[in-house]
Amino acid sequence: MKGLLSQLINQNPELYPFLYEMISEIGEPGLHVEGDAKCLLNKILAATSAIVTYIIIDGLDECEADQARSVITTLTTIMESLNSTPETQGSCRIFFTSRDENHIRRQLKTAQKVKIRPTDNEKDMRNYAQTQATQIQQTFALSAMERQELVNGVMSRANGMLRNSTGFLNL
Numbered sequence: 001m002k003g004l005l006s007q008l009i010n011q012n013p014e015l016y017p018f019l020y021e022m023i024s025e026i027g028e029p030g031l032h033v034e035g036d037a038k039c040l041l042n043k044i045l046a047a048t049s050a051i052v053t054y055i056i057i058d059g060l061d062e063c064e065a066d067q068a069r070s071v072i073t074t075l076t077t078i079m080e081s082l083n084s085t086p087e088t089q090g091s092c093r094i095f096f097t098s099r100d101e102n103h104i105r106r107q108l109k110t111a112q113k114v115k116i117r118p119t120d121n122e123k124d125m126r127n128y129a130q131t132q133a134t135q136i137q138q139t140f141a142l143s144a145m146e147r148q149e150l151v152n153g154v155m156s157r158a159n160g161m162l163r164n165s166t167g168f169l170n171l
Helices: 002-011 013-026 034-047 065-083 102-107 118-140 144-158
Strands: 053-057 092-098 112-116 165-170
Touching: 002 013, 002 034, 013 034, 034 065, 053 065, 065 092, 065 102, 118 144
Parallel strands: 053 092
Antiparallel strands: 092 165, 112 165
């Protein structure tokens, strides 16, 4: 929650006075209680409801099951709270990515699902690797063969990351 708050505030510096006022009401320096951070996140999202906020949580399957459950519950509760009033309805969208794990799928059973296959992003990864390898080639005066070996090495090591995933779009 603190990380999300930090990102929202960095993207919206006009929120500093609003945040200062809310933290002053808590009466303690910093955010020591998880509930404080959730409350502040909810209030900030409500305060910025004139624009749609997109929250993307990548790699949910890398969390322990109870942590993933907590993240999903907290964010979907905040989103549902925002959607319950006409003034803030639709102001927050959440996109979770994860391998297709049972406990995550069960918790996001009402979310829209998007399958992400290895072939869906392989071309983008190859283009990125080629761009970076070209810069390295120019910096270190590498041959075309050495540049291609870099690209091939990156792509072969990335195969473990090019696994089937599922995106859960919580509207």
